[in-house]
Every structure is written in structure tokens, then in C-alpha cells.
Amino acid sequence: MNISQATTFIPQNRIDEFxxxxxxxxxxxxxxxxxxxxxxxxxxxxxxxxxxxxxYVAGLLHDICKNETSEQQLQLFSQFGIMLTDxxxxxxxxxxxxxxxxxxxxxxxxxxxxxxxxxxxxTTGKADMTLPEKIIYIADLTEVNRDYPDVDVVRALLKDDxxxxxxxxxxxxxxxxxxxxxxxxxxxLDAYNFLVLNSExx
Numbered sequence: 001m002n003i004s005q006a007t008t009f010i011p012q013n014r015i016d017e018f019x020x021x022x023x024x025x026x027x028x029x030x031x032x033x034x035x036x037x038x039x040x041x042x043x044x045x046x047x048x049x050x051x052x053x054x055x056y057v058a059g060l061l062h063d064i065c066k067n068e069t070s071e072q073q074l075q076l077f078s079q080f081g082i083m084l085t086d087x088x089x090x091x092x093x094x095x096x097x098x099x100x101x102x103x104x105x106x107x108x109x110x111x112x113x114x115x116x117x118x119x120x121x122x123t124t125g126k127a128d129m130t131l132p133e134k135i136i137y138i139a140d141l142t143e144v145n146r147d148y149p150d151v152d153v154v155r156a157l158l159k160d161d162x163x164x165x166x167x168x169x170x171x172x173x174x175x176x177x178x179x180x181x182x183x184x185x186x187x188x189l190d191a192y193n194f195l196v197l198n199s200e201x202x
Contacts, residue, residue: 009112015060018108022034022061026064026067030063034062034063036143037059037063037143039144040139040144041059041136042056044162055118059136061115062119065095068099076102080106087183088185091183091185094124097121097123097124100119101119104116117133118136121137122140125137125187125188125190127190127193135162137169150168153168163195166191167196170191170195
């Protein structure tokens, strides 16, 4: 997708540079996933009247540290004074969201808080998510290449209401983590509780 006409806060040539960087840092499968999330995020942003370019860039860069080793990510945390909780230490699958936010802010010099926070919370969610945070969270789970069980249910709910889609996705995540005896990040529980308590169906 060429989004140079959406807004101009990041020029198209820099977005092209991001794509080249991702090709070098990610596996081919993860790179294609990143492109698909960017497209889905831009599509949702247009429907929901969010900033299309911001969401495209956030979707593009959300997994920029996904293929970094644990040692590389821990080094980044140490460099910028990030202290992991015990739950986070036991959940390395969420580290790339934290390290990705640090990387785009401190290495790529992107200072837009919507982009940074959308990447920071795209794996766990959090209570009272902003619209950009919701868009990247659900775009990551519903991009065209996703094929996990119930993805079509999430996509169907998304056509009607983004919050309903996120609630279902969170329930799926909570069930899977508990079934696998894996720790559940408090932010994920907070995201679920907040959305449910503020749902018209509650």
C-alpha cells in the first residue's frame, strides 16, 4: 500500500527505508506479516476515522524486534533502564513489544506517542486503550494471513464493533494461556475487565 497521500508527517521515502530495515531484521514470514498488519491497520483507521498514516507506520513497525534474541532485548532494556516484572521475565513472548517501542523511539527517532504506545501494548493490551492502540492490537490478530482457530469469528465481530472483537480476542488469549499453564500479564486482564465493564452487554 502506498500511503503517501494520507498525511505527510512521515515522508514516503522514510517508510520505504523502514521496509528495507524490516527486510534485514525479520524473517520473510514476519516481514510479510508486518506488511499485512500495516495494510489492515490503515484499512481500520480509515473506517474508524483515525490517522491512516500513523496506523500504517505502527502496523509496519510493530514487530521490528520480534526476531531479536532474548539477550539482545535484555540488553536494550538495560540500556534504557527498563525493569521487567517477574511475570514479564517469565513471558519472553511479550518482550518484543517493549523492545520495539524502545527501538522506534530511540533508534528510529519516532516521537509520536500514538505509534509508540500502539507498539508497546500490541501483545498485552491494557485498560482503557486508545483507538490507535486498539487498531494495532486487533490488526495484528486479524490481518489476512492469520489462520488460528476462531480468527474468522474475530474478523466477523470486527465488522460490527472493534471492542467486541477485542473482547473475544482477549478471551481467546486468556483461555489459551491458562490452558498452557503460562502466566497472564496483568495488562491483559486489565484490558479484558475494562472493556467488559464498559460494554453495553454487561
